[in-house]
Amino acid sequence: MPIEVYLNQIASGVLTGLIYGLSALGLSVIFGVCKIVNFAHGEMMVIAMYAALLIFRWLGLDPLVSVPIVGALLFGFGYVMQAGLINRLIDVPDHMQFILLAAIAIAMVSGCLMIFGPDAQNVQLDYAYDSYEVGSLLLDKVRVFAGIAAIAVAGLLAAFFRWTWIGKAIRACGDNITGARVVGLNVKHLFALAFGLGSVCIGAAGCILLLLVDVQPFLAVEYTLLAFVVVIVGGLGSLTGALLAGVLIGVSEALAGLLIQPSLKSMFSFGLLIFVLLFRPQGLVGKRA
Amino acid sequence: MLKLWLAEVPPRGKLYLALLLAALLAAPLFVDGYLLSVLILVFYFAYLGQAWNIMMGFAGQLSLGHALYFGIGAYTSAALYVHLGVSPWFGMIAGGAFAAAIGAFIGALGFRFKIGGVYFAILTIAFAEFTRILVDHLLFVGGSGGFFLPISGRSSNDLWTLRGAPVMFYYVWLAFTVGVLILCRALLSSRLGYFWLAIREDQEAAQALGIDTFRYKIFAVMLSAALTACGGVLYAFYNNNLFPSAIFSINRSIDMLLGAIIGGVGTLMGPIVGAFILTPLGETMTALVEPLKGLGAKLDGIKQVFYGLCVVLIVVFQRRGVWPWLWRRLGLDRGEGR
Amino acid sequence: MSGLTVRGISKRFRGLQAVKDVSFDVPEHGLIGLIGPNGAGKTTTFNLIAGVYAPDEGEVTFGGQRLNGLRPDQVCAAGIARTFQIVRPFGELSVLDNVLVGCLHAEADVSAARRRAGEIVDRLGLGAKRDQVAASLTLPDRKRLEVARALGTKPKLLLLDEVMAGLRPTEVDQMVAFFREINRDLGVTILLIEHVMRAVMALAQYVVVLNHGEKIAEGTPERVVRDPAVLECYLGEEAV
Numbered sequence: 001m002p003i004e005v006y007l008n009q010i011a012s013g014v015l016t017g018l019i020y021g022l023s024a025l026g027l028s029v030i031f032g033v034c035k036i037v038n039f040a041h042g043e044m045m046v047i048a049m050y051a052a053l054l055i056f057r058w059l060g061l062d063p064l065v066s067v068p069i070v071g072a073l074l075f076g077f078g079y080v081m082q083a084g085l086i087n088r089l090i091d092v093p094d095h096m097q098f099i100l101l102a103a104i105a106i107a108m109v110s111g112c113l114m115i116f117g118p119d120a121q122n123v124q125l126d127y128a129y130d131s132y133e134v135g136s137l138l139l140d141k142v143r144v145f146a147g148i149a150a151i152a153v154a155g156l157l158a159a160f161f162r163w164t165w166i167g168k169a170i171r172a173c174g175d176n177i178t179g180a181r182v183v184g185l186n187v188k189h190l191f192a193l194a195f196g197l198g199s200v201c202i203g204a205a206g207c208i209l210l211l212l213v214d215v216q217p218f219l220a221v222e223y224t225l226l227a228f229v230v231v232i233v234g235g236l237g238s239l240t241g242a243l244l245a246g247v248l249i250g251v252s253e254a255l256a257g258l259l260i261q262p263s264l265k266s267m268f269s270f271g272l273l274i275f276v277l278l279f280r281p282q283g284l285v286g287k288r289a
Numbered sequence: 290m291l292k293l294w295l296a297e298v299p300p301r302g303k304l305y306l307a308l309l310l311a312a313l314l315a316a317p318l319f320v321d322g323y324l325l326s327v328l329i330l331v332f333y334f335a336y337l338g339q340a341w342n343i344m345m346g347f348a349g350q351l352s353l354g355h356a357l358y359f360g361i362g363a364y365t366s367a368a369l370y371v372h373l374g375v376s377p378w379f380g381m382i383a384g385g386a387f388a389a390a391i392g393a394f395i396g397a398l399g400f401r402f403k404i405g406g407v408y409f410a411i412l413t414i415a416f417a418e419f420t421r422i423l424v425d426h427l428l429f430v431g432g433s434g435g436f437f438l439p440i441s442g443r444s445s446n447d448l449w450t451l452r453g454a455p456v457m458f459y460y461v462w463l464a465f466t467v468g469v470l471i472l473c474r475a476l477l478s479s480r481l482g483y484f485w486l487a488i489r490e491d492q493e494a495a496q497a498l499g500i501d502t503f504r505y506k507i508f509a510v511m512l513s514a515a516l517t518a519c520g521g522v523l524y525a526f527y528n529n530n531l532f533p534s535a536i537f538s539i540n541r542s543i544d545m546l547l548g549a550i551i552g553g554v555g556t557l558m559g560p561i562v563g564a565f566i567l568t569p570l571g572e573t574m575t576a577l578v579e580p581l582k583g584l585g586a587k588l589d590g591i592k593q594v595f596y597g598l599c600v601v602l603i604v605v606f607q608r609r610g611v612w613p614w615l616w617r618r619l620g621l622d623r624g625e626g627r
Numbered sequence: 628m629s630g631l632t633v634r635g636i637s638k639r640f641r642g643l644q645a646v647k648d649v650s651f652d653v654p655e656h657g658l659i660g661l662i663g664p665n666g667a668g669k670t671t672t673f674n675l676i677a678g679v680y681a682p683d684e685g686e687v688t689f690g691g692q693r694l695n696g697l698r699p700d701q702v703c704a705a706g707i708a709r710t711f712q713i714v715r716p717f718g719e720l721s722v723l724d725n726v727l728v729g730c731l732h733a734e735a736d737v738s739a740a741r742r743r744a745g746e747i748v749d750r751l752g753l754g755a756k757r758d759q760v761a762a763s764l765t766l767p768d769r770k771r772l773e774v775a776r777a778l779g780t781k782p783k784l785l786l787l788d789e790v791m792a793g794l795r796p797t798e799v800d801q802m803v804a805f806f807r808e809i810n811r812d813l814g815v816t817i818l819l820i821e822h823v824m825r826a827v828m829a830l831a832q833y834v835v836v837l838n839h840g841e842k843i844a845e846g847t848p849e850r851v852v853r854d855p856a857v858l859e860c861y862l863g864e865e866a867v
Contacts, residue, residue, distance in 0.1 A: 037407050037410075037411075085601075085605070088605065089604070089605065089608070092608050094351060094406055094407055094410075095345060095351050095546075095550060095554060096550070096604060096608060098351075098353070098410070099546070099547065099550045099551075099600070099604055100601060100604045100605075102543050102547075103547075103597045103598075103600035103601045103604065104597065104601060105597070106593055106596065106597035106600070107593070107594045107596075107597025107598050107601070108597075109593075110590040110591070110592070110593030110594045110596075110597060111590065111594050112590070113590035113593070114590025114591050114594060115590075217590075221538075221539055221540070225414065225418060225539070228411055228414070228415075229415075232408075232411065261426070263422070263425060263426070263433070264422060264426065266418070266422060267419055267422040267423065270415045270416075270418045270419040270422070271419060273411075273415045274412065274415050274416065274419065277402075277404055277408060277411070277412050277415070278398055278402050278404070278412075279402075281402070281404060281408065478737065479737065480731050480735065480737055480740075483724065483727060483728050483731055483737070484728070484731070486717065486719075486720055486724070486728075487717055487720075487728040490716075490717035490718055490719055490720060491715045491716075491717055491718075493679075493699070493711075493715065494711065494715035494716075494717065494776075495717075495728070496698065496699040496700045496703075497677065497699050497700075497703060497708070497709055497711070497777075498700075498703060498708070498728055498729045498732055498776060498777075498779070498780055499700045499703035499704050499708075499732035499780055500700055500728075500732070501698075501700045502700070555719075
């Protein structure tokens with residue numbers, strides 16, 4: 001095969017991987033601050049995809065345009081979930097929180113199934129088959145847009161955490177909850193905000209992903225697992241780590257489809273996850289704790 | 290032996306236990322095929338929940354990948370039976386040993402590299418998923434197309450090859466469920482059991498008291514894995530078809546531990562109580578949505594939404610599980626619910 | 628050489644020198660105090676002996692056996708039991724079961740271990756609370772439970788990390804009497820970290836003083852409290 005084929009695959013893997021990274025960022029923010037492993041991650045993502053799908057069908061809005069709308073929706077959802085439910089259960093052991101979120105996930109994915117049915121659905125965009133030619137590379141227009149959007153949302157989030165007062169306060173909560181309480185921060189409110197912001201990432205990632213793939217209720221679990229892989233490989237709490245790991249997984253999936261059987265692609269991801277957990281638990285980019 | 294075993298059970302508890310056992314032994318005489326299958330499902334959840342509970346409830350190690358051990362048992366025994374004609378009971382030994390070895394391997398990796406809590410749980414998921422995709426490509430067990438056991442005539446029951454009618458499976462599952470309960474009771478009052486509880490409560494303190502925490506955690510994983518694999522064997526011979534996407538799926542892992550957690554982690558009756566709550570709950574949901582049958586797959590959705598919400602409610606209102614609460618309500622209270 | 632010998636041990640945490648070149652001996656059947664202001668490296672020294680950390684330099688031996696590099700459970704098997712300054716009860720287990728776990732180290736048979744656990748619980752005045760879950764105990768009772776659990780392992784050497792803190796003076800006196808008794812009657816060697824000077828003066832035959840991770844003095848309690856270097860480090864701390 002000519003080298004261009006590989007380069008094209010790699011480029012499209014990079015762009016898809018950026019969405020994986022953005023989605024994983026949502027998981028990372030929620031775990032980093034609230035110490036909650038969001039087992040309903042993929043389900044929330046699927047809900048975001050359906051929301052974008054409906055907006056497209058009813059209002060004809062491009063999923064990229066509906067990112068702010070779906071983001072706001074998911075923010076509200078995340079905030080309420082943390083404030084109304086999880087905050088009451090902050091002191092329960094890990095497995096209880098896990099089962100709570102797993103049960104919420106079951107209800108959510110079944111809700112989607114109930115409303116939308118099991119079939120795959122997608123949006124038809126008029127620029128779906130356009131592409132850019134960069135040198136010998138052929139880049140799908142949707143993928144380029146998707147990649148740029150993912151970077152933009154991730155950048156906004158980073159700026160929020162770095163420069164705004166609330167962003168700093170949330171980070172403080174994540175670093176040291178007792179300290180945050182001592183200086184008078186409203187920890188529960190900030191936790192809920194963090195869960196909301198993580199959900200914004202999930203929502204945005206869902207919208208953007210809808211450009212590239214069909215939405216189906218049963219894919220939720222795969223998105224959850226994928227986000228786990230990306231977060232752990234990239235290093236928890238590291239924004240660049242999540243994006244880089246997303247890209248790494250995206251590229252590896254794209255190449256696996258070309259070099260070996262496509263169905264084996266996630267075996268590589270899980271292999272990488274096991275490897276990283278064992279030998280570099282702080283992630284590829286993260287600092288040693 | 291039996292006396293010792295029941296030592297801490299209050300008289301009224303003994304009565305309830307005896308009544309329950311008698312009712313379950315006699316049940317096949319009275320119930321129809323559907324109810325029998327529901328009860329088998331209850332045993333399935335109770336047995337596997339109990340096996341999972343050894344690792345989490347006793348030794349405090351959270352596994353979210355028990356479908357792996359289940360699948361190892363199911364596939365090992367099915368492959369031995371289909372290809373070599375080996376009895377499932379030998380398949381159980383082989384599958385149990387295989388699962389224990391894999392469990393020891395995963396445990397050793399995780400514990401040696403000091404991966405704890407949530408990260409260990411994710412490691413177990415990763416191994417289960419890895420194996421799922423691997424088995425998808427193992428053609429001698431059918432790959433992703435599924436692996437099928439020859440279906441027997443339902444007239445004759447052959448216990449040796451586990452080919453027969455649902456009633457036979459009912460008693461086999463019941464025996465395993467009771468057996469694992471007795472085993473767990475014995476473990477809890479043994480030296481090993483106390484070491485596990487100490488490790489669950491505080492590893493560092495346990496180690497300071499001379500407990501080789503690494504070794505005992507590995508024991509817990511191995512035993513839990515082997516028992517789970519035995520459950521996989523029964524499942525394989527009861528259901529006669531195996532698909533990697535269903536056998537190794539994370540949903541199966543969640544199903545296994547849901548009952549134990551709802552019933553009460555670390556308690557002996559918890560997994561059984563959880564199974565008796567969740568299975569009928571699911572079936573009731575099915576019955577309730579029966580009139581809406583025309584909806585097809587959407588029907589399943591409605592049922593599962595309620596199921597999920599019920600679990601959420603139980604978690605919110607009974608954080609330690611239903612059994613400690615039920616224990617008091619049944620008038621068995623004489624300290625902590627066991 | 629029986630007893631515990633500590634020779635030139637050092638431990639550094641990311642540039643922070645927690646313990647530096649500390650040496651001392653704990654003779655068999657001895658009752659030795661380890662004192663010093665907060666952050667002096669006392670608990671780190673304990674952790675180096677108990678196998679929680681391996682020393683960067685130096686050597687710890689007990690009854691001629693080298694302890695460096697052993698895990699905590701192996702150190703316990705060598706006959707050394709310790710309590711934790713920040714108590715670590717097995718919260719969901721009953722008081723008796725807590726102690727039972729310790730006893731199972733020395734006794735394979737569960738019912739024999741349970742009997743002995745009962746005796747120990749009684750001796751430490753926890754008898755009335757034996758069936759309570761440990762999480763429900765008050766702090767002084769939890770400190771007692773730490774001691775009871777450690778004693779369950781039948782140690783030759785007991786490392787006590789501030790077990791008197793928070794006790795009332797009469798309770799301190801009871802504990803002092805108790806430790807003297809097990810030291811005298813059972814021959815248990817004791818090394819204790821203590822802030823309650825009343826207890827140290829009453830119990831210890833010999834005292835080692837640490838400050839900033841280094842040994843600054845040692846001797847009989849009477850001599851040590853008059854040592855100008857010791858006075859300075861304590862007064863210096865209070866002046867802050």
